[in-house]
Amino acid sequence: MFRDLFWSSPQTSFVVQPLTVLIGESLxxxxxxxxxxxxxxxxxxxxxYRLCGDYRSGLGGGSRGMQGFPDHLVTTGPYAYTRNPMYLxxxxxxxxxxxxxxxxxxxxxxxxxVVYFARRVQRDEERLxxxxxxxxxxxxxxxxxWVPGVF
Numbered sequence: 001m002f003r004d005l006f007w008s009s010p011q012t013s014f015v016v017q018p019l020t021v022l023i024g025e026s027l028x029x030x031x032x033x034x035x036x037x038x039x040x041x042x043x044x045x046x047x048x049y050r051l052c053g054d055y056r057s058g059l060g061g062g063s064r065g066m067q068g069f070p071d072h073l074v075t076t077g078p079y080a081y082t083r084n085p086m087y088l089x090x091x092x093x094x095x096x097x098x099x100x101x102x103x104x105x106x107x108x109x110x111x112x113x114v115v116y117f118a119r120r121v122q123r124d125e126e127r128l129x130x131x132x133x134x135x136x137x138x139x140x141x142x143x144x145x146w147v148p149g150v151f
Contacts, residue, residue: 014046015089015111020096024105034100041096049089052078053141056086075139076087081148083139087117088146121145 025031063072078085094110098104132148144151 009087010049011091013093013113017094017106017113018042018097020105021101021106021109025065025101025103030103032102035102036100038096038099039097041092041146045089045093045096046090046093047089048078049086052085052089055079069131070129075126075143080143083143083145084117084121087121091117118126 007135018046022031032085056070056074059074059076060071061079084090089139090113091110094106094113097106098110125140
């Protein structure tokens with residue numbers, strides 16, 4: 001049960017992770033006020049996750065995450081620039097925690113989220129290739145996995 005709560009993506013990224021950083025740094029006696037220059041990364045990451053999920057769901061591209069299988073491939077809107085804008089939102093949020101709080105606890109979380117989402121994307125891509133075949137392979141060749149125009 002704890003594992004399900006911890007590894008449920010939205011709860012982990014947007015609730016468990018920041019609470020653990022705040023509590024952990026307070027218990028270590030190292031809690032500092034956040035560096036406000038990096039605080040905008042937190043709402044940016046959350047809103048990117050949320051709005052891209054709403055966009056995909058509204059087009060019949062399945063629910064948030066990959067629990068439900070999509071009816072069709074969504075390749076427009078934010079998905080025309082990156083294949084994983086929702087997962088990228090999680091990572092932007094994690095980066096914001098690291099930079100804003102300068103916390104080694106946040107850094108460990110961020111690294112674990114990078115590993116988790118890298119593995120999850122591989123599984124998702126296998127499922128989507130199996131479901132959509134050449135249509136998904138063509139999409140993969142046009143649109144980068146993470147950062148538009150980079151990788």
